[in-house]
Amino acid sequence: MDPHTRDEQKHHDVGPANPVPLSKYSNRVELKTLLERSDGGAGLVGERVVIGGWVKSSRAVKKDSPPPPPLPTLRDALSGGGRSYPVFEKPESAGLKAAPAPPPPSYMFYFLISDGSSVSSLQVVVDSALSTLPATQLMSIGTCIVAEGVLRHPTVASAKHAIELKAEELLHVGTVDPEKYPLSKKQLPLHMLRDFSHFRPRTTTVASVTRIHSALTLATHTFFELNGFQYVQVPVITTTDAEGFGGMFRVTTLLGKTTAKEEEKHAKEKDEISLDAIKTAIKEKSKRIEQLKRTESNRDALVAAVQDLKKASDLAAQMEMRQKPRAGTLVKHDKFDVTKDFFGHETYLTVSGRFHLESYACALGKVYTFGPRFRADKIDNGRHLAEMWDVETEMAFSELDDSMNCGEEFFRFLIKYILENRSEDMKFISKRVDKTIASRLEAVASSPLSRLSYTEVISLLQKATSRKFETKADWGVALTAEHLSYLTDEVYKGPVTIYNYPKSVKPFYVRLNADEKTVAAFDLVVPKVGVLISGSQNEERFEVLDSRIKELGSVRERYEWYLDLRRHGTAKHSGFSLRMELMLLFATGLPDVRDAVPFPRSWGKANN
Template sequence: MESHGKNHQKDLDDDLSLKPITLSKYSNRVELKTLLERSDRGAGLVGKKVVIGGWVKSSRAVKKDSPPPPPVVVVPSPSSGGDQSHTTANIRCTEIIQSKMSIFRRFFDVLSGGGKTYPIFDKTELSGQKAAPPPEYVFYFLISDGSSVSSLQVVVDSALSTVPATQLMALGTCIVAEGVLRLPLAASAKHVIELEAEKLLHVGTVDPEKYPLSKKQLPLHMLRDYSHFRPRTTTVGSVTRVHSALTLASHTFLQYHGFQYVQVPVITTTGFGEMFRVTTLLGKTDNKEEKKPAKEKDGFSIDTVKAAIKEKTRLIDHLKRSDSNREAVVAAVYDLKKTNDLASQLEMKQKSKPGTLVKSEKLDFSKDFFGRDTYLTSSGRFHLESYASALGKVYTFGPRFVADKIDNARHLAEMWNVETEMAFTELDDAMDCADEYFKFLCKYILENRHEDMKFISKRVDKTITTRLEATASSSLLRFSYTEAISLLQKATTRKFETKPEWGVALTTEHLSYLTDEIYKGPVIIHSYPRLAKPFYVRLNDDKKTVAAFDLVVPKVGVVITGSQNEERFELLDARIGEFGIAREKFEWYLDLRRHGTVKQSGISLSMEHMLLFATGLPDIKDAIPFPRSWGNANN
């Protein structure tokens, strides 16, 4: 598995320095990764003509050198009596500056950090008046196309563009250019190659006043309001590529070990815990007149006020990004506070009015779309078991939904899980699978996403590479829940909000103490109390614990859960009753025990929690493209 685990993408990267440029599949452009992630960083491609496309990350403009200054006018000195052999040059200060303009321009260019500012265009340049031709500029763009953490410098002559300079240079502008790769002219350039554009094939402009991204590094929590734009940032782009690599690594590992991929339903009739109900009945009403939204006497509805709060919050973010004066920001914050106060008053009045909540038991689900009550699935392992009972080893990868009203840095309403089921296996087999799978993922991203991990270690967590390397090469310690409680009880210098006693669920602070302070690395905790895990987990011989485990990592918590499932019909039937679950919903599941039952075990990996561990991100909402959490679903 060592050699097989290395991505074919890495093998391709190793060969790039020996191969000619290849076009992006299904496109006539070249991906920047093909140019910039070669072993020679593209130096061997100088002179090649290519088409590239991407979005502007930064830009600057340099005015072309002015024509030579006019000859110096020599004026006879009054004291010389007209003898030109003894004349001196009577030159004005402005003429001296004009004659040395190129020197001054370079001097100020150095002082301004290489000219990384927009040029100041006069009104005639921007208005496009034909009275005087606009001066010519050379534009320098850093372009990113998302294929690599690196960007390519593209040099564009202003004569190639029909788009106004201020629009062409705006952050986020999409540019497709054809040109020739060359060595950078500046000796101090950090990049190895750049593209000298010969044609601009496409320019997709942005509105700088409304485009939410800026040159400044915005905090990740602010980017969540613009989840449709945030992948254009370097950090989110790198995290997304690591996410993609983890997904491919999961398929690679499981397929190599003989697992068959199975698609399980998102809409289900079975499940447990807080679940999202799926119904088409709530939009139907027998009332002939629709109720109008409640309004206060001043005409404001709660929805209108909430919309105003959102808009004013965006205004404050814009003012902070645009370096507006402090008075404007303070005034905007005060205005937002007053609007929040109004919203609180309206909500209090609304809560005091009698509600019209429709209870689910009053709905006739026989008239619903599916003819019965249905839910968004919280686990795919139930359905996987039916296929494991026929194919041996199976897995799936898909969204899982939990309707817990929790809003913290480790919880989402929608998460994507990799789940497996294995026939003819027990708890130790499942723990072995989780151990090897987890370490394979750590090693995989280090080998196949080296550039992204290098960037993430600089931008997000400086210790992430060392931690992943140590994890990939170590053996994960395993101990029981009972041993974990004993360790926690011995922590006399540490006070926990939830007292560690046998039978209580291990909380975040308990797990953090075990992984961050005692063992300083990932561990596997197994054999939990019988009521601490779902009903389908196999009851151990001591009748007090069940065959379940959690793989817990520092700073994150549980990344993989797993269990051996109860294969004995009588005990499974009793456990369903013990948990107070409607038996009729699980008749099909009990059928698997009635007919050809077999010992089975499986695991479930949360991809978002794995990504938190792999990147060091502090909040799970930044580990998924479009986060869904309690009170938040932006698009």
């Protein structure tokens, strides 16, 4: 037998000598294998295993002292990394000659270790003699430890731990700098953890959300596989605007090849941005001065604030003068020569893949895709990111009702999947994020969704006497977040599907209804989140679609390939798009989408 094959077989064989299965591609046991058994791992007492993970909390006890009380479990940590106990402090000399130090005492270290495979953590007991590292370094939160030892019953009876590991050898210790490691100082709320995106998955809440996110992704592919869809990859770079709403990110290679005139133009644009920032600062400084005048408590502060305001005003005046064109000069607006760009014409990051899916739906019947979508809208709220991932479908020979049925079934399938396959994580989320989340999800998964037309929604909103809306609910207006919140949170107290919208508030490619005022579009709206799924039956009639493109005022040549699908073998078809990050918000009760993705990109923020 080949040596490599023999070693690999030895690594993965599970027999009487080692009934604990190893993690594939790693010479260790995942903690979920030990801790998510029905007996909590008690049946594995006496087994020798190798485990690896990161320290969540730690404590040291002298060998001649009684064992410590149980450490707080990972469930007891909020979103931070736990607590450490600095029992080792180096005494400072006061200029006196220190007496000979006695031999250092022997300690037993008690760690709670998490490897990310489970909400639960494992208590690991380490004799100080096993490590040459200083105790404070070994015990720091975030330290990575790989240890080999024997599983045993806890030395202190605990309802939270059925087993612990008595380490006999430390195979690896990855130390941290406790002064710089952000999770070692204190428990940080989720919004502060965004500044440390590379460390926050080590916290309990983010780790659970990530595992639920992974389950939703697997559930997506499972649902479409079970229902006969084919997976298609669509391009991230496109020449067409599939929605006609909001901004798009332009893709170009010309930025490093600017002419002198273009550089002058960019400098001017930069000055304009800086000038806006300075004017905003001037307003704030003026408000500060007014506050100081009213309080009359600190004259020196008032004088300093006035001087600071004068400097800002002088700088703004100088920048305004610099931006004014000189007398007799002609102001020109230079543009990029797109023929010299990489693709030879304007290209953008896609906001939707449904255009490209249509071409495959018209050949394969039912198709779906799952990928990033980009919107360059300067919006800063808890429901919007510049980059979000969409699940999108297109189905040939289907109409609006078919698309609504599929979207609602997909939505309920996702909920059932995480309730059944991420039960431990959902229990933790229910405890720490939203105590009602499990019951709400179970109710949604087992009940049909309410459906009503846009016209019915407007009528309902107009009859609402207990609420006043900032945007008046007149027929033809786009439904706002407060409209949708009232509908789902107060009236129906659950998800609602709204269909047949005015054509002015939906993309041009949506099929025009017989009344020629509404189009065959729908939104699935959920409480506390808003629109989760948007779908439509798309226009298959060439003349109608061509007319809508002209109404849009866009460059018709960009849509010739899309019109070709109507010229040659057209069929009725429909589909929808689900925003995965918003699904994760609904499934976990998190209030902000920036806490639902690993590395959020939003207006003005892309840290790593």
